[in-house]
Amino acid sequence: MKQRIFVQIPAYRDSELASTITSLFENAEDKEALDVWICWQHDASEVLPKSITENPQVNIIDIDWRKSRGCGWARRILQQQWDGQEYSFLIDSHLRFVKGWDKYLVQTMIQLKRQGHKKPIISTLPPAYYSPQNFPQDRANFPTKIYPRNHEMGMLIRFYAEYLPLFRWLKEPVPARFLGMCFVFADGRFNEEVPIDPDIYFFGDDITTALRAHCHGYDFFHPQKLVAWHLYDRGTRVTHWDDHQDWTELNQVSYERVRASLLGQELSGFPRGKKRSFNSFKQLVGWDLVI
Numbered sequence: 001m002k003q004r005i006f007v008q009i010p011a012y013r014d015s016e017l018a019s020t021i022t023s024l025f026e027n028a029e030d031k032e033a034l035d036v037w038i039c040w041q042h043d044a045s046e047v048l049p050k051s052i053t054e055n056p057q058v059n060i061i062d063i064d065w066r067k068s069r070g071c072g073w074a075r076r077i078l079q080q081q082w083d084g085q086e087y088s089f090l091i092d093s094h095l096r097f098v099k100g101w102d103k104y105l106v107q108t109m110i111q112l113k114r115q116g117h118k119k120p121i122i123s124t125l126p127p128a129y130y131s132p133q134n135f136p137q138d139r140a141n142f143p144t145k146i147y148p149r150n151h152e153m154g155m156l157i158r159f160y161a162e163y164l165p166l167f168r169w170l171k172e173p174v175p176a177r178f179l180g181m182c183f184v185f186a187d188g189r190f191n192e193e194v195p196i197d198p199d200i201y202f203f204g205d206d207i208t209t210a211l212r213a214h215c216h217g218y219d220f221f222h223p224q225k226l227v228a229w230h231l232y233d234r235g236t237r238v239t240h241w242d243d244h245q246d247w248t249e250l251n252q253v254s255y256e257r258v259r260a261s262l263l264g265q266e267l268s269g270f271p272r273g274k275k276r277s278f279n280s281f282k283q284l285v286g287w288d289l290v291i
Helices: 017-026 071-079 101-114 205-215 247-262 278-285
Strands: 005-012 034-042 058-064 087-091 095-097 120-123 144-152 155-163 183-187 219-222 228-230
Touching: 005 017, 005 071, 017 034, 017 095, 034 071, 058 071, 071 205, 087 101, 101 120, 101 183, 101 219, 144 219, 155 205, 155 247, 205 219, 205 247, 205 278
Parallel strands: 005 034, 005 087, 034 058, 120 219
Antiparallel strands: 087 183, 095 228, 120 183, 144 155
């Protein structure tokens, strides 16, 4: 039986969306296994080509940009479209993929389960491509590991990626402490067990989602090889906070929820899970969640 992949792409006024979808399909070994859902928040002048809009494997939730409430809000809308697909793949709308990315991720999940990890997640902050016009020449060519950068507003919500040490000699994925929400590959049931909080606006989603996933029994891993590249330069997209005057209010509500979570409170509708404790997650991270 075909192992389907539920691909979720929240996209806000991003000119790289079409190229991301094209790269996703062109580089997949089993294109027919992809079930792609896009939360496309845009204005009337921003359109996708017919090769995407008429693709029966691509489902577009079309939203006027003025109605958007942020990244977590869009991700939660997408999670709710899960329909029993075996795998879930949450990505950003500005990625490029290596050949056979799907085969690697599925085979790695199978390998990790055989090793005793009942609920593995493969996640990373992918290495950068620096310019859409100069891809594939202008890119970093190494897998990465996520590290904490610093606390903001007293909370551990900023992270960065560096090259994965000794990656050329690694034969399997490496255990991780953190998730990068731009690239999260998991079993499909993740969408029900770990619902993304729609009120977390932007910063803080990585650490709070990781906290709840850990407590639900998920184990985190970074890929030991290149799987994708990410465009970190925001010059090709309009940011939500540039468009919405009320973004500071949304962000304030978000930070209050993030702080509550990182202090150990459970938010209604977004349980931590009972497989592991809050203290277990703090030990895994090794940094103060709140200072």
